[in-house]
Structures are given as C-alpha cells and as structure tokens.
Amino acid sequence: MSINHLVRPNILKLVPYSSARSEFKGKAEVFLDANENPFETGLNRYPDPLQWKLKAAISNLKGVPVEQIFLGNGSDEAIDLVVRIFCEPRQDHILILPPTYGMYQVSADIADVGVRSVSLTPDFQPDVPAILAAADEHSKILFICSPNNPTGNSVDLEHIRSLCTQFKGVVVVDEAYIDFSKEASCTTLLAEFPNLIVLQTFSKAWGMAGIRLGMAFASPEIIQLFNKVKPPYNINQLTQQIALEALETSQDDYKKLLSILLTERERLEKALAGLKFVQQVYPTDANFILVKMDDPNGTYQYLVDAGIIVRNRNSVHLCAGSLRITVGRPEENDALLTALEQK
Known part of the structure; x- marks a missing residue:
C-alpha cells in the first residue's frame, strides 16, 4: 500500500529547504559553510538536523529502525505535521474519538481542516462500525x-488492527502513556500497516516534559514526508544531548521511578475507591486516574483551597462527574488522600 495518494499534491512536489548541515555529512576540521559564529561556546554550531545519534539510541530501546523514526518538538509537532501533510484545507478532514486529547482538534482548526467526531463507547472503546460509516x-x-x-x-489492539485494515486514510495512535501500560505498543504493527503512525514521548514516564521531545514511528515513506516538511533544525542541541544522556546513563533510574509510579497508582486506586463520595474509579493504564464522584466541582475547589491541583473533567463528553488525578510522589499522594478523607 502506497500512501502517496493521501498526501497533499503540493507536499509531494515540495522541494525542502536544504541546510548546510544536511548537505555536507562528512568530517572536516574547518566549517565555513553555515554562517555560524566560529568561536566555541559549546552551542555555536547548528545541531544535527536529523538527530542520527539520538535516533540510534531510541532505535535500540524501541526496536524500530532509525529510518522509521521522526523526532519532533513534542508529539504536538508530529500531530501538526501529519495534518499539514495529508489534509487539504477546507476540503479534507480528520476523525477524532471523544473524549480524547484536545490537540488533534486544535491542530486541525489551525490548518483550516475539518473535524468529524465519533464518540467512544460507554466503556471508552472505539465504535469501529460508526467510525467507518462516518x-x-x-x-x-x-x-x-x-x-x-x-x-x-x-x-483494544484488535480494534486498532481492524481500523488500520479498513480505514482508507492514515491511522495515528498516540501512545504518550504507553510506558505505564501492560499492553503491547502498536509499533509491533508497523511492518503490517504502512498507513500507521505511532506517537510516543519523553514527557511522561521519562520525566522530561521540559525538553519537549516527541517521537513518531512509521513507514520510511511517511518519515521522509515528515523530514521534508519539518523546520530544518527542529530539535535543538540541548534537547538532543539531554535525551541521549538519559538513554545512555539513566535507564535504571527510569525503571525505578516507573515502578514507584505504578505502585503509587495502585495505592491511589484502592484508597480513592474507598471514599464514600466516590462513585467509580475507572481502570487506567496511564499515570493518572479518572474518578467519578458526587460533587466534582465542589471537590475540585476544595482541593484548590488546600493547595492541591487536579484536573476537572466534569464538562468533558462521557466524563460527567469526574476529576482526573495525576499520580504524584508518595508524599503528594499522601497529601491528596488526607485532604479527601477530611472532606
């Protein structure tokens, strides 16, 4: 399956900007090609525009070939690029499955691309027949x-497999929270479905939201399109260095902190379920818990007054009555539970 028929014609014809660092790939002693400041500051040179060293480390971690990896300024850059690559403004549209992450809608709105919404089922799974009908x-x-x-x-992975098979466009699976889940990543489906894009991030389990580094895994054909449209130096040198150092030296810390968060998540689930005003604690594979309760707005304000900030999702489709609570450090979770027990 070629995806070229899905790409905007102007993108297929686009001649990308050619940077100095992309034109010369060899080794040299003197670089006078990029109009850089020649005096060494540690950051006076432009970064690798395609981040090959960092991609190699990510490839080893994720088991995905480097030519199938795109790195973006957060996953939001990949979301924005995929809309601009495949959707003709005022002609094409995207499909979203509310309740879901809001940036899909925002990116489409910015690009003047339509949005069709197909609600998740009451158990928060895709309604495959309704999606295909829409x-x-x-x-x-x-x-x-x-x-x-x-x-x-x-x-459910079978829902995703079915949609990748039957949906005639590009399927983007956003796995920002996959590290907290026991389920397999959809990167295992990449070889089977050339219309699949899988997004992941360093912002959640890796604890590096501040460096804004997202990952997209897809067919080499789609990755080439991303690289064609992205700004030439979209990942700065500091971000590349910090991420590479973490992958090379901090994987034990990552696993330790992840284990703590999973233990704390289980503790919070049990404790929240025991509160008399809590109606339901929804099953979670993320680093947060959606909790349905008697008075969500009042409880939210009560926690604000106590200096504890959660996310009020009471007005979100299918989430009426609910607060979303991020799993914090043990002492933060203690403070939350103490406050709620005293409510």
Missing part, C-alpha cells in the same frame, strides 16, 4: 489515543 474519501486521518487521555484506558 468516513469518506476526504477522511484523511484517524486519531486514536491509547492509553486514552482523559480516561486512562488502553484501546
């Missing part, structure tokens, strides 16, 4: 968040 020849992208934000549950 799609037509202008349905270019289907966004699936798994584990889903704000509900926390993973999407």
